[in-house]
Amino acid sequence: MNISKMHENPYNPEPARIVRHYDLIEDHRFFQIRHVDMNRAMSFTYNPGQFIMLSIPGVGEAPFSISSTPSRPGILELGVRKVGTLTESLFQKQDNDIIYIRGPYGNGYKIEQMEKKDLIITAGGLGVIPLRSILYYVLDNRDKFGRVFFLYGAGDSNQFLFRDEFFQLKARNDLDCMYTVDKADKTWTESEGVVTKLFKNLPEIDPQNTIGLVTGPPVMYKFVIDEFLKLKIPKNMIQLSLERRMKCGIGKCGHCALDHLYTCIDGPVFTYWDTQHFRELI
Amino acid sequence: MEKALIESSRNIAIHIAILWVPNMRILKMQPKFLDKFLESLEKFGALYGPVHRNGVMKYDRIESVSELDLSGHQLPMIPVKKLFNPKQFTMLHFNEKGFYPDYSMIEKRVIIGVHPCEIHGVLRLDEIFLNDPADPYYAGLRDNSAIIGFSCWPTESSLCKSAGTDIVDEGFDLFFMNLNEFYLVWVGSSRGYDMIHEREEFFEQEVSHEDMRKYIEWRNKRNEVFKLEIDFGSMPDIMELSHNSEVWDYFAEKCLSCGQCTMVCPTCNCYNVSDVFDVTNETTGRRERTWDSCMFVDYSLVAGGHNFRESRADRLKLWYTHKLKTFGSEYGRPGCIGCGRCVDTCPVDINVVTVSQALISGEVPKE
Numbered sequence: 019m020n021i022s023k024m025h026e027n028p029y030n031p032e033p034a035r036i037v038r039h040y041d042l043i044e045d046h047r048f049f050q051i052r053h054v055d056m057n058r059a060m061s062f063t064y065n066p067g068q069f070i071m072l073s074i075p076g077v078g079e080a081p082f083s084i085s086s087t088p089s090r091p092g093i094l095e096l097g098v099r100k101v102g103t104l105t106e107s108l109f110q111k112q113d114n115d116i117i118y119i120r121g122p123y124g125n126g127y128k129i130e131q132m133e134k135k136d137l138i139i140t141a142g143g144l145g146v147i148p149l150r151s152i153l154y155y156v157l158d159n160r161d162k163f164g165r166v167f168f169l170y171g172a173g174d175s176n177q178f179l180f181r182d183e184f185f186q187l188k189a190r191n192d193l194d195c196m197y198t199v200d201k202a203d204k205t206w207t208e209s210e211g212v213v214t215k216l217f218k219n220l221p222e223i224d225p226q227n228t229i230g231l232v233t234g235p236p237v238m239y240k241f242v243i244d245e246f247l248k249l250k251i252p253k254n255m256i257q258l259s260l261e262r263r264m265k266c267g268i269g270k271c272g273h274c275a276l277d278h279l280y281t282c283i284d285g286p287v288f289t290y291w292d293t294q295h296f297r298e299l300i
Numbered sequence: 301m302e303k304a305l306i307e308s309s310r311n312i313a314i315h316i317a318i319l320w321v322p323n324m325r326i327l328k329m330q331p332k333f334l335d336k337f338l339e340s341l342e343k344f345g346a347l348y349g350p351v352h353r354n355g356v357m358k359y360d361r362i363e364s365v366s367e368l369d370l371s372g373h374q375l376p377m378i379p380v381k382k383l384f385n386p387k388q389f390t391m392l393h394f395n396e397k398g399f400y401p402d403y404s405m406i407e408k409r410v411i412i413g414v415h416p417c418e419i420h421g422v423l424r425l426d427e428i429f430l431n432d433p434a435d436p437y438y439a440g441l442r443d444n445s446a447i448i449g450f451s452c453w454p455t456e457s458s459l460c461k462s463a464g465t466d467i468v469d470e471g472f473d474l475f476f477m478n479l480n481e482f483y484l485v486w487v488g489s490s491r492g493y494d495m496i497h498e499r500e501e502f503f504e505q506e507v508s509h510e511d512m513r514k515y516i517e518w519r520n521k522r523n524e525v526f527k528l529e530i531d532f533g534s535m536p537d538i539m540e541l542s543h544n545s546e547v548w549d550y551f552a553e554k555c556l557s558c559g560q561c562t563m564v565c566p567t568c569n570c571y572n573v574s575d576v577f578d579v580t581n582e583t584t585g586r587r588e589r590t591w592d593s594c595m596f597v598d599y600s601l602v603a604g605g606h607n608f609r610e611s612r613a614d615r616l617k618l619w620y621t622h623k624l625k626t627f628g629s630e631y632g633r634p635g636c637i638g639c640g641r642c643v644d645t646c647p648v649d650i651n652v653v654t655v656s657q658a659l660i661s662g663e664v665p666k667e
C-alpha cells in the first residue's frame with residue numbers, strides 16, 4: 019500500500035478557481051482559471067498547443083486546449099463549446115467556483131521549427147482556440163519570427179469567436195489578419211467564403227522559409243493543406259493539431275490511438291508529413 | 301533428421317545463452333517438495349493462480365495450493381493482466397474538498413503458474429503502463445506481486461513459438477520447468493532468491509549435463525506439437541501494404557463488435573473512466589475505471605458525434621495494427637504474444653491466424 023505512494027498519481031487533479039468567464043458566442047464560453055495553490059499557479063507552464071484534462075466531480079473529465087500563452091503566466095484561458103454532459107455542467111459554474119485540472123499534456127506546436135520563419139496560422143471555427151495560444155505567444159516574442167499571417171474563418175458572423183479581440187489585432191502592423199465567414203450578413207465587413215479563399219490575398223511566399231499551421235473541423239484540413247502544398251510549403255513544415263476522444267491524456271487508456279500512436283502523447287500536434295502514414299486521419 | 305539436428309543444436313545454443321544470463325541461477329527440485337514449497341510462499345503475499353471455478357479456468361485467490369492446476373495444458377480464459385489492470389476499480393474518491401486516490405486494491409501477492417507467453421504479455425503492458433508518467437495502480441500492483449512462472453504444453457491454438465514467446469528469460473521471480481521427473485527452477489530476481497533461500501532443503505544446487513539434455517529433449521518434443529504458425533516477421537510490412545485490402549471489409553462484415561477478443565487478449569490495455577456518486581450522498585463519490593474495447597461501436601466517438609472509425613473495418617485495422625505491426629511506439633514490437641485466445645474465443649473466427657493468412661494470400665477464408 020505505502021509502496022504505491024512512491025509513484026505520483028498523475029490522475030489526481032488539482033483544484034483551480036474560475037476567475038472570470040463570458041460568452042464568446044452562443045454555447046461557446048471563455049473561462050479564465052487559476053490554480054488554487056498560488057505557487058502552483060505561478061510556476062505552471064506549458065507549450066502553446068498543449069491541453070489540460072478538466073474535471074467536475076461526479077460528472078467526469080475531458081480534454082480542453084489551453085488558449086492562453088505561457089508568456090502570460092498565472093492564468094489559464096479556455097474556450098469551451100457546450101456539447102454534452104461535462105460541458106453543460108461547466109456552463110453552470112460561476113466565477114469563484116472550483117473545478118479540477120491536470121496536465122499540461124501533449125506535445126504542443128513545434129516552436130523551434132517556427133523560429134525566424136514566416137507563419138501562416140489558419141483556423142476554422144473552434145480550431146482557433148488552440149491557435150490563439152500560439153498566436154499570442156508569437157506576438158509576445160515578435161522578434162523571433164518572420165512575417166505572421168493569421169487567417170480565420172467561421173460559419174457566419176454570429177459564430178466568429180473572439181471577435182472584438184481579433185478585430186483589435188487588425189490595428190497592429192506586425193501582423194496580417196484576414197477574416198472570413200461562409201455567409202456574410204450586414205454587420206460583416208470582412209471577406210466572405212470559406213477560409214481557403216483567403217489564400218489568394220497572401221503576398222509572395224518563400225515556401226522554404228514558411229510554416230503553415232492549421233486547426234479546424236475535420237472537413238477543413240484537406241482543403242487548407244492543399245493550399246499550403248500549392249504554395250510549395252514542404253509537408254514537414256505544415257503543423258496540424260488533431261482531436262480524438264481522450265480518457266487519460268498520458269498514453270494509457272488507448273482511446274486516442276491513431277495507428278500505432280497515441281494522439282495525447284505523440285500529438286495533438288503533428289506535421290502533415292507525420293500524418294501521411296495514417297489513412298484514417300482527415 | 302538433419303533439420304531436427306540443426307533445430308536441436310540451435311536450442312542448445314539458445315539455452316546455454318539463457319543459462320548464462322548473469323545472476324540467473326538454475327536449481328533442481330523433486331516434485332514431492334513442490335506443494336510444500338508453494339505453501340511456504342504465503343509469507344510473501346496472498347497466493348493466486350489458475351484454478352477451475354464453475355467450469356471456467358481463471359486466475360483467482362486460492363485457499364490451498366491443491367486447488368491449483370499447474371499442468372500447463374490450458375490457459376485461464378482471462379489473462380493475468382486482470383491482476384495488474386483490474387477489470388473495474390476505483391481510482392479516486394471525491395468529496396467537497398476534492399479528489400484523493402484509492403490504493404486499497406494494492407496488496408502483496410504471489411501469482412503462481414504464469415505461462416511464458418503471459419509473462420511476455422505483462423512485459424508488453426509494462427511498456428504502456430510504466431512508461432513515464434507511470435500508472436500508479438498498475439505500478440503498485442506490479443511492485444507488490446511476485447510472479448512464479450510455470451512451463452506449459454501447447455494447445456491446438458498456441459502461437460507462442462511463432463511469436464518467440466514460448467520461452468522467457470525475464471519478468472519472473474521464479475520459473476518452474478516441469479520435466480516430469482524433476483523441476484528445473486530458474487531464479488529471476490532477488491525476491492525469488494529470498495523465496496528459495498528460506499527453503500534451501502527443497503533444492504539441489506547441482507544441475508547435471510544429463511538434466512540439461514532432458515530439458516532440451518523436452519523442448520524439442522514440445523516444438524513438434526505446434527499446429528499453427530504465423531510469419532510474424534513479415535507482418536508489419538504486409539499490414540502496411542494491406543491498408544486498402546478488401547480482406548478488411550470481409551471481416552468487418554462478420555464482426556459482431558462484441559469485444560470478447562479484447563477482453564481475452566493479454567496485451568489489450570484500453571479502459572474507460574466514469575464518475576459515480578455514492579448512493580446516499582450528492583457530494584461524495586468515486587471515479588471508476590473499467591476495461592473498454594476499441595471494437596465497441598462508440599469507442600472513438602468524439603464530441604459532435606463525428607466517429608473517426610465509423611466502420612468496423614477501421615476498428616479491426618486498428619486492433620490488428622497493434623497486434624501484428626507495432627504496439628506502443630513506432631519502433632515497438634507487435635502486441636501479439638501468441639497465446640491463441642482470440643483463436644479460441646471469437647465467435648465468428650476473426651483472429652490473428654485467419655487475419656494474417658487472409659492478408660498474406662489476399663484471399664478471404666473459405667466458408
Ligand SMILES: Cc1cc2nc3c(=O)[nH]c(=O)nc-3n(C[C@H](O)[C@H](O)[C@H](O)COP(=O)(O)OP(=O)(O)OC[C@H]3O[C@@H](n4cnc5c(N)ncnc54)[C@H](O)[C@@H]3O)c2cc1C
Binds near residue numbers: 079096103105260598
Ligand atoms: C486535445 C483536445 C483538445 C480539445 N480542446 C477543446 C477546446 O478547447 N474546447 C472545446 O470546447 N472542446 C475541446 N475538445 C473537445 C472536448 O474534449 C469535448 O467537447 C468534450 O469531451 C465534450 O464532453 P461532454 O461531456 O460535454 O460531451 P459528451 O456528453 O461526452 O458528448 C457530447 C457529444 O459528443 C458525442 N459523444 C462524445 N462521446 C460520446 C460517446 N461515448 N458516445 C456517444 N456520443 C459521444 C455525442 O455526439 C454527444 O452529443 C478537445 C478535445 C481534445 C481531444
Ligand code: SF4
Binds near residue numbers: 556558
Ligand atoms: S473480432 Fe470476434 S471477438 Fe472481436 S469483436 Fe469482432 S466478433 Fe467479437
Ligand code: SF4
Binds near residue numbers: 635637640641
Ligand atoms: S492477438 Fe490473439 S493470440 Fe495474440 S496475444 Fe492477443 S489473444 Fe493472444
Ligand code: FES
Binds near residue numbers: 268272275
Ligand atoms: S487519452 Fe488515453 S491514451 Fe491518449
